[in-house]
Amino acid sequence: MTSQPPARRTVLRGAALAGAAGLGVAACDGGAGGSKVPPTPTAPVDLGAPGDVPVGGTKLYREDRVVVTRLAKGEYKAFGAVCTHAGCVVSSVEDERIRCSCHGSEFDAKTGKVLAGPAVAPLPSVPVRTEGGRLIVGPEA
Numbered sequence: 110m111t112s113q114p115p116a117r118r119t120v121l122r123g124a125a126l127a128g129a130a131g132l133g134v135a136a137c138d139g140g141a142g143g144s145k146v147p148p149t150p151t152a153p154v155d156l157g158a159p160g161d162v163p164v165g166g167t168k169l170y171r172e173d174r175v176v177v178t179r180l181a182k183g184e185y186k187a188f189g190a191v192c193t194h195a196g197c198v199v200s201s202v203e204d205e206r207i208r209c210s211c212h213g214s215e216f217d218a219k220t221g222k223v224l225a226g227p228a229v230a231p232l233p234s235v236p237v238r239t240e241g242g243r244l245i246v247g248p249e250a
């Protein structure tokens with residue numbers, strides 16, 4: 110039996126489905142070290158059209174557990190959306206602050222740094238890029 114590598118689209122779709130399946134319910138897992146789900150994508154995830162994130166804006170992709178900020182045209186920053194306090198997926202973005210409703214932590218949407226505790230560690234950076242007119246986060250395939 111021959112084994113061929115999956116087509117790129119298949120990999121992206123599979124990664125997206127895996128993320129959605131594993132994280133459909135974004136609840137706090139009760140401990141930063143207790144989750145079996147990695148805090149950031151371990152495979153490329155297709156988030157859709159880059160234009161979904163306006164210049165100067167930030168979008169939370171809750172099912173994919175990432176937050177993307179568009180600093181300028183073609184310039185993005187992405188962060189894992191799992192709160193570094195106790196593992197909740199962050200809940201919203203307002204006024205350039207990424208908020209976690211579980212215990213009130215807030216993070217800077219441009220840097221991921223903690224603006225308000227109880228979290229003390231920043232949100233982890235995630236690779237982000239555009240490929241073929243799509244916004245992709247996670248490591249290269």
Ligand code: FES
Binds near residue numbers: 195196
């Ligand atoms: S999990 Fe406690 S503030 Fe986010």
